[in-house]
Amino acid sequence: MEKTIILKGRLIDGNGGKPVEESAVIIEGNRIKTICKSHECPDIPGAVIYESENGSILPGLIDSHVHLSWCGAKAIEWITATPQMAMAQALKDLESVRRSGYTAVRDMGSDAIFFKEPADKGLIDIPRIFGAGKILTQIGGHGDAYQKLTLEAAVNTYSPAVIVNGVDEVRRACRINARNGADFIKIMTTGGVFSLGDTAAPHSHFSRDEIRAAVEEAENMGTYVAAHAQANRGIHTALENGVKSIEHGFYLDEECVELMVKNGCYLVPTLSIMHTSKTYFEHKEGVLEYLKDKTNAAYEAHYKSLELARNAGVKIAMGCDFLSDAEFGCSYDKSTMEFERMKYAGFTPLEIITMATKRGAELMLASDRLGTVEEGKLADLIYVEGDPSEDILLMTDQRNVRVVIQDGRIVKDETK
């Protein structure tokens, strides 16, 4: 029988309320059995107890926007990496994020969904994965990564995205994803910041009918559609046709945020990838001026959009959008940069913790069992040295995350 685990310290439960000092959380099996005051905690023979003068108990963190197994930021690396290389990179990245306290990730398009079966069978020990499978992109869209090739060659070249055109192809791609075990559908409704001329206000990818078809297929799978959406028009089209999460959201306006609140649509801003891009371009020789200008313009707009969303009461979750690229500054050992970026954007520590826990669980359709510290929920918890409700930057140094517990198992213990 597995040993009972007891965490004693300041409880920050993920719901956003005031921390409760001198708490105890008792874990039995893979569940949180009891939450009480530490002086009321019963003596349980043989229990593993974690206790520290300034220790904090938090839910396991959830990164709501990752791309595992991409092996780098450049498309050439996706086709030159062997499947074994991509797999090894993803496993290393998963290990790395778990050391920082992440017990679950929402993968925004890759083959990471195929890790779920070996994880369930106990062949590998990794954070929980909620994955999109292949991203859907239109011809010439953000996921059509090989536009120097003929379309025929591009369609037949390995990529994290599938190029689809028309309602029937959209439905087919969604059903293939469902067959492969995808947990939700991701579509690209705008271009990206690095492609010339497609992040300005008028740009939008996929027709209303195509988006609606994806939404219907996702609903038939019991899930929802997330949209990579940066330019204003593509955000509008996504929102008007049933998309439930806007990823990036550089150019929001009042109408967008109103619709988001009305539809219960989430925003995952991914500030870290923009910050690393901007920093990289500033220090790299020979970067084209338009690329710098566009990155800087989107960078400013991004924070304004986030403020608009915050003021309107849009639900916001946290994701780094990294790509396993150390040279670019976006390797997964730095994925907690998003805590620092959210602080810079003006959010309070408790708001940031809720984004990194409870909101992530909602986007994983798992808020009944994950995301907050509550009796009966699955025991995904972290024990942090210090008080992140006072100083959120503690979360950016993985040495402060002393203990990580996932599904009732101790997967990191640096208290000794």
Ligand SMILES: [Zn+2]
């Ligand atoms: Zn992304």
